[in-house]
Amino acid sequence: MTDQRTASPPERTHRHRRALVWAVGTLLVAELFARLLAVALPEPLSWANYEQQRKLHRLEEIVAAGECPQAVVVGSSVAAAAVDAGVAGRHGLATYNASLAGGGVLVVPWWLREVVLPRSCDATVVIAVGPRDLNESSPELGYLEDYLTSDGRLIEVGAATWWQRARVQSRRWSALFALQGPVSDLDATLDWLGGRGGEWEDRNDDLGTLQAFADETLPPPPQRVRNDREVIFADYRLEGPRSDAVAEGIAATRAAGRRVALVLLPYTEETVDLVGGVEVLNRYEELMAQVADTGGAVLVDLSGVVSNPEQFADNYHLNASGADALSVALAERLRAWAP
Amino acid sequence: MVFNSLQFALFLPAVVGVYWSLRARGQLWLILVASYVFYGYWDWRFLSLLVLSTLVDYSVGRGLGSDRSERSRRRLLWVSLVVNLGVLAGFKYADFFVDSAVELLETAGLSAQRPVLEVVLPVGISFYTFQTMSYTIDVYRRRLEPIDDLLTFAVYVAFFPQLVAGPIERAGRLLPQLAGERTRPDADGVAGALSLIALGLFKKVVVGDMLAAAIDREFADPTGRPTLALLFAMYGFALVIYADFSGYSDIARGSARLLGVELVRNFEQPYLSRNITEFWRRWHISLSDWLRDYLYIPLGGNRGGRLRTYRNLALTMLLGGLWHGASWTFVVWGGAHGLLLALERLTGRSAPTREQVGPGDLGSILLTFHAVSVIWILFRADSFATAGDFLLGLIRVEPGSPGLELAGLVVVMAVVLVTVDVAQRRTGRHDVFTALAPPVRGVLLGAAIVAVILASGRPAVPFIYFQF
Numbered sequence: 001m002t003d004q005r006t007a008s009p010p011e012r013t014h015r016h017r018r019a020l021v022w023a024v025g026t027l028l029v030a031e032l033f034a035r036l037l038a039v040a041l042p043e044p045l046s047w048a049n050y051e052q053q054r055k056l057h058r059l060e061e062i063v064a065a066g067e068c069p070q071a072v073v074v075g076s077s078v079a080a081a082a083v084d085a086g087v088a089g090r091h092g093l094a095t096y097n098a099s100l101a102g103g104g105v106l107v108v109p110w111w112l113r114e115v116v117l118p119r120s121c122d123a124t125v126v127i128a129v130g131p132r133d134l135n136e137s138s139p140e141l142g143y144l145e146d147y148l149t150s151d152g153r154l155i156e157v158g159a160a161t162w163w164q165r166a167r168v169q170s171r172r173w174s175a176l177f178a179l180q181g182p183v184s185d186l187d188a189t190l191d192w193l194g195g196r197g198g199e200w201e202d203r204n205d206d207l208g209t210l211q212a213f214a215d216e217t218l219p220p221p222p223q224r225v226r227n228d229r230e231v232i233f234a235d236y237r238l239e240g241p242r243s244d245a246v247a248e249g250i251a252a253t254r255a256a257g258r259r260v261a262l263v264l265l266p267y268t269e270e271t272v273d274l275v276g277g278v279e280v281l282n283r284y285e286e287l288m289a290q291v292a293d294t295g296g297a298v299l300v301d302l303s304g305v306v307s308n309p310e311q312f313a314d315n316y317h318l319n320a321s322g323a324d325a326l327s328v329a330l331a332e333r334l335r336a337w338a339p
Numbered sequence: 340m341v342f343n344s345l346q347f348a349l350f351l352p353a354v355v356g357v358y359w360s361l362r363a364r365g366q367l368w369l370i371l372v373a374s375y376v377f378y379g380y381w382d383w384r385f386l387s388l389l390v391l392s393t394l395v396d397y398s399v400g401r402g403l404g405s406d407r408s409e410r411s412r413r414r415l416l417w418v419s420l421v422v423n424l425g426v427l428a429g430f431k432y433a434d435f436f437v438d439s440a441v442e443l444l445e446t447a448g449l450s451a452q453r454p455v456l457e458v459v460l461p462v463g464i465s466f467y468t469f470q471t472m473s474y475t476i477d478v479y480r481r482r483l484e485p486i487d488d489l490l491t492f493a494v495y496v497a498f499f500p501q502l503v504a505g506p507i508e509r510a511g512r513l514l515p516q517l518a519g520e521r522t523r524p525d526a527d528g529v530a531g532a533l534s535l536i537a538l539g540l541f542k543k544v545v546v547g548d549m550l551a552a553a554i555d556r557e558f559a560d561p562t563g564r565p566t567l568a569l570l571f572a573m574y575g576f577a578l579v580i581y582a583d584f585s586g587y588s589d590i591a592r593g594s595a596r597l598l599g600v601e602l603v604r605n606f607e608q609p610y611l612s613r614n615i616t617e618f619w620r621r622w623h624i625s626l627s628d629w630l631r632d633y634l635y636i637p638l639g640g641n642r643g644g645r646l647r648t649y650r651n652l653a654l655t656m657l658l659g660g661l662w663h664g665a666s667w668t669f670v671v672w673g674g675a676h677g678l679l680l681a682l683e684r685l686t687g688r689s690a691p692t693r694e695q696v697g698p699g700d701l702g703s704i705l706l707t708f709h710a711v712s713v714i715w716i717l718f719r720a721d722s723f724a725t726a727g728d729f730l731l732g733l734i735r736v737e738p739g740s741p742g743l744e745l746a747g748l749v750v751v752m753a754v755v756l757v758t759v760d761v762a763q764r765r766t767g768r769h770d771v772f773t774a775l776a777p778p779v780r781g782v783l784l785g786a787a788i789v790a791v792i793l794a795s796g797r798p799a800v801p802f803i804y805f806q807f
Contacts, residue, residue: 009525009526015777016526016527016529018781019780019784021781022778022780022782023780023781023782023785023788024781024785025781026781026785026788027785027788027789030786045796163345163346176789176793177792179793180793183794183796184796185796186744186748
C-alpha cells in the first residue's frame with residue numbers, strides 16, 4: 001500500500017472518498033438497526049419528559065374515543081400520587097389525573113391553559129395541593145423552565161424556531177434521531193432493558209392513575225427525611241409565585257367557562273412540625289380558602305381524610321392505600337357536582 | 340453560537356464555502372463579519388466590549404511602535420492593561436470582589452449592605468482580553484512589530500473558531516497567518532480538519548455531556564451518597580472537563596484549518612502525565628504558556644532563589660485559578676496546584692523529558708491523575724461546603740452501589756479517551772484517524788457520528804470554559 005504522505009493527490013482524494021463511503025455505509029447500517037429496534041421503543045420524546053407527552057396524548061385519545069372525563073386533576077407529584085382515577089371512577093366520578101409527577105405547582109397554570117383545558121371536554125378541573133407545594137422557599141428544580149423550553153410545547157403554542165421544528169421532524173424521519181430520547185434518559189433505558197419498567201411504562205393509561213409513583217421514585221428514608229427538613233420545608237414561607245400559580249390556574253379555568261375545585265390534600269402529623277407549627281398550617285388553609293374564594297373555585301378540604309402515617313409514602317405523598325381512601329372521598333364530594 | 344448546535348453545523352460550511360471564493364482581503368472581511376455574528380448570536384450588546392478591546396489595543400500597539408520615550412511607551416502599555424483588566428474586573432469579578440469585601444466586613448463584626456450588581460459575564464471575555472494583552476505586551480517588549488492594518492488586527496481578536504474558549508493565540512503566531520495569503524487545504528487537509536471536528540464533537544457531546552449529566556447528582560448533594568458513587572463521580576468529572584475543553588479545542592483547530600489557519604495545540608494528552616509539572620505542560624497549554632511568559636517570568640520566575648521561585652509559582656497558580664472563575668474555590672484550586680508544583684521542585688521531580696510513556700510509568704501516571712482528580716473537586720463543587728462533603732464522603736466508607744449508569748459510563752468513556760490519547764501520543768498527531776486505512780477510518784467516523792446523534796437528545800449544553 002502507498003504511504004499516505006507519498007501518495008499522489010488523486011490517490012489521496014480517492015482514499016478519502018472511500019473512507020467517506022464507508023462512513024455513510026456505517027450510518028445506513030446504524031439507521032437500519034435503529035429501525036429494527038425502534039419497533040420495541042417508545043415514540044420519540046419532544047416534550048420535557050415522557051410523562052407530559054404521554055398525558056397529552058392520552059387526553060387526546062380519551063376525548064377522541066368520546067370518553068370525556070367528569071373531572072380532570074392537575075397538580076404536582078403530590079396530586080399525582082394522591083388521586084387514583086380508577087378508584088374515583090369506580091365510585092362514580094370518571095376522572096383523569098393529569099397531574100405531573102415531574103413538575104411543581106408553578107407548572108400548573110401553563111399545563112392547564114396549554115394542554116389540559118383544550119383537551120378535556122367540559123370536565124370539572126380539580127387543582128389539588130398540599131402544604132408541600134406552597135413553600136415559596138423550596139427550590140423549583142427547573143420544572144417550569146424544562147416545560148416552557150421543550151420542543152413539543154413550543155411547537156404546540158406556535159413559538160418554535162425552525163431548528164426546533166427540524167429537530168422534532170428529524171426524529172420522525174430517522175430512527176437514529178428517534179433513539180435520542182432513550183439515550184438521554186439512560187436510567188430509564190437501563191430499567192427497561194432490565195425488565196423493570198421505568199419511565200416509559202404506561203401510567204394513567206385508562207381513565208385511572210397507576211398510583212405506584214411514590215413508592216417507585218422517592219429516595220430512601222435517610223435522604224428523604226433530610227430533604228424534608230433542609231429543602232422541602234426549610235424556611236417555610238407562604239404567599240408568592242406558588243400561591244399565585246394556583247390562583248392563575250383557577251382564573252384560566254374560569255376563563256374557559258369551566259368549573260374548578262381547589263382540593264386540599266392530606267399531610268402527616270410530622271408536617272406540622274416541619275412547617276413551623278399549627279399556626280402556619282392554619283395560615284396555609286386560610287390562604288387557599290382566600291384564593292378559591294377570590295377566583296370562584298369551590299374549596300374541598302380533604303386534608304383530614306387520611307391521617308394514618310402508614311398510608312403515606314413520606315410526609316406528603318400518599319401511598320396506594322392512602323390514594324384509595326382519598327380518591328373515594330374525592331368522588332363522593334364531587335360526583336354530584338361534576339357534569 | 341455554540342459548536343455543538345445545528346446553527347453552527349450550517350454556519351461553518353456556509354462561511355467556508357464563501358471564504359474560498361474570495362481574495363485574501365475579502366476573506367478577512369468575511370471572517371470578521373462571521374466572527375461578530377458568531378459572538379453576537381449569544382448577546383450582540385457585548386460586541387461593544389470586543390470592539391473596544393480591538394480599538395484600544397490596536398491604537399496602543401501603533402503608539403508603541405512609533406518613536407517615543409520609554410516613559411511614554413510605558414504609559415501606553417498601562418492604558419492597555421487598565422482597559423483590558425478593567426473590563427475583566429468590572430464584568431467578571433465585580434460581584435466577587437463586592438461579596439468578598441462584605442463577607443470580610445461581616446467577619447470583622449461590621450455590618451455592610453451588599454449592593455445588587457448582578458453583572459452578566461460576557462462569554463469568552465477572559466480569553467480575548469488575555470489574547471489582546473499579549474499583543475500589546477509583546478509590542479512593548481519589542482518582540483513584535485505593531486500591525487498597521489486594523490482589519491487584520493480585528494480578525495486576530497475576534498477569530499471565531501477560538502474567540503470564546505481559546506486557544507489563547509499569540510499575535511506572533513496568528514497575525515502572520517492572517518496578514519498573508521492562506522493556502523486552501525488539500526484533500527488531506529480537509530480530511531484532517533473534519534477528523535478533528537468529529538473527534539471534538541464526539542468528546543463534547545458523547546463523553547462530556549453524557550457524563551456531566553450522570554455525575555450531577557453526586558456533586559449537587561454528596562452527603563450520604565455511597566463512597567463508590569462519589570469515587571466514580573470524581574473520575575467522571577475529570578473526564579468531563581477534559582472531554583469538554585479539549586473537544587472545544589479540537590473543533591476550534593479543525594474549523595480554523597478549513598479556513599487555512601493553524602491554531603496552537605492546547606492539549607497534549609494531559610492525563611498521561613507523570614507528574615503535575617508535566618500535567619501543566621500538557622493541559623490548557625496556551626494558558627500555561629501565557630501565565631509563564633506574562634506573569635511567572637515577570638515576577639522573577641526561578642531567578643532569585645528557591646523561596647522566590649515557590650512564591651512566584653504559588654502566585655501564578657493562584658491568579659491562574661482566579662482567571663478560571665470569580666470564586667474562592669477556583670483560587671484554592673489554583674493554589675493546590677501551585678503547592679504541588681512547588682513540592683515537586685522541592686523534591687527535584689521535574690517533568691520527564693521522554694515523550695513516550697511505557698508500562699513503567701503507569702504508577703506515576705495513576706498517582707498524578709488521582710491528585711489532579713481530587714483537586715478537580717474544588718473546581719466542580721459550587722462551594723467549599725459541598726467540596727468538603729464530597730471529600731469527606733470519599734474518606735468515610737459509605738456502602739452502596741454507584742449505579743450502573745454512572746459506573747458504566749465512566750468506565751466506557753475512560754477507555755475511549757485513553758485509547759484516543761495513547762494513539763495520539765504514539766503517532767504524534769491529533770487527527771490520528773486520518774492515518775488509518777480508509778475502511779477503518781470510515782467506520783470509525785460513521786460510528787462517531789452515530790454516537791453524536793444518539794447523545795444529542797438533550798438541549799445543547801454550553802462548553803464549560805465558556806463561563807470563564
